[in-house]
Amino acid sequence: MDSAILAALQEARRAKRPVALATNLRSGAQKLIFKDGTEGPLCLDVDMIIGMQDMLARDESGTLQTGAGPVFVQVHNPPPRLIVVGAVHIADPLARMGVMAGYGVTLIDPRRAFATSQRFEEYAVSTDWPDDAMAELKPDTRSAIVTLTHDPKIDDPALDAALKSPAFYIGALGSRKTHAARLARLKELGHDDATLARIRGPVGLDIGALSPAEIAVSIVAQIVQARRKP
Amino acid sequence: MTEDVLDQAEAWRREGRKVALATVVTTWGSSPRPVGSQLAVDGEGKFLGSVSGGCIEGAVIKEALAAIGDGKPRLLDFGVTNEQAWEVGLACGGKVQVFVEKLG
Numbered sequence: 001m002d003s004a005i006l007a008a009l010q011e012a013r014r015a016k017r018p019v020a021l022a023t024n025l026r027s028g029a030q031k032l033i034f035k036d037g038t039e040g041p042l043c044l045d046v047d048m049i050i051g052m053q054d055m056l057a058r059d060e061s062g063t064l065q066t067g068a069g070p071v072f073v074q075v076h077n078p079p080p081r082l083i084v085v086g087a088v089h090i091a092d093p094l095a096r097m098g099v100m101a102g103y104g105v106t107l108i109d110p111r112r113a114f115a116t117s118q119r120f121e122e123y124a125v126s127t128d129w130p131d132d133a134m135a136e137l138k139p140d141t142r143s144a145i146v147t148l149t150h151d152p153k154i155d156d157p158a159l160d161a162a163l164k165s166p167a168f169y170i171g172a173l174g175s176r177k178t179h180a181a182r183l184a185r186l187k188e189l190g191h192d193d194a195t196l197a198r199i200r201g202p203v204g205l206d207i208g209a210l211s212p213a214e215i216a217v218s219i220v221a222q223i224v225q226a227r228r229k230p
Numbered sequence: 231m232t233e234d235v236l237d238q239a240e241a242w243r244r245e246g247r248k249v250a251l252a253t254v255v256t257t258w259g260s261s262p263r264p265v266g267s268q269l270a271v272d273g274e275g276k277f278l279g280s281v282s283g284g285c286i287e288g289a290v291i292k293e294a295l296a297a298i299g300d301g302k303p304r305l306l307d308f309g310v311t312n313e314q315a316w317e318v319g320l321a322c323g324g325k326v327q328v329f330v331e332k333l334g
Contacts, residue, residue, distance in 0.1 A: 001251065001331055001332075001333050001334065002334070003243075003334045006240060006243070006333060006334055009236075010236070010237075010240055013236075023329065023331070025255065025303075025305050025329055026305075027303070028302075028303030028331055061265050061266045062265065063255055063256055072253070072255040072329060074253065074266050075266075
């Protein structure tokens, strides 16, 4: 990899700009593929570049065969995001496991006494109200959102915003009874049944989890499943 | 925690060290590390990251040092059908292809 490609690749990664590195495995020649352009000396025809931009959008690295030999396309997307609402006892193991699994994690809780605790070090913390925080974070197709408070004042606006976003995972902690009441409230906000079915509730895979860490495992496992095996 | 091999490799380059980068480009069967996994090697053979969870790192580092020496990229095949791979210990049953290039 020549210095110019390395510098441009690192600059894009630092700016969290999606980029793929295309490498001809025979010659070692390379080109950076962006959503809206390319940079670097490797010669590729237009169809091939469009195919690589599609791989970038799908977050999928792999090898393409070209007339000049196999070309490996390595996608460098910014990390997927996990947005956790509610700095309750499950939040810290959930956020930390999210970080371990490669997610950029933000914890939202407007109750400052909860959110400013010293325990929360490895991830971002927002003390904005969920509707403001979500407007700022703009969840996309690579975002997962989990609400944990059981408090309608905090969970409902977060779920309302989540349902209006293309987030790939939406989960809400709470018993079946709590969840039914929550769905009824969200329905009043104008969400239809098909939309409400996007919310995983009770949240997490059914592994009999009891402790906060175990519940976090079940939630992270369900998020991984939603992303890797949709 | 996911360590960022490319960031580390770049930092090594800035310190003036010679660096090669190895990247898993193809996997078949039950290979232990996914496509895109990387290993950075410096001129003294110090390394960071992984391409197999330990099975083939020794052979990859040897080729990385050779790439640092002659500047040429290499495409390496390891797998159960490859006798050398058995020798270096990819007993996990998978096959991997690793691209090795000199950095900067």
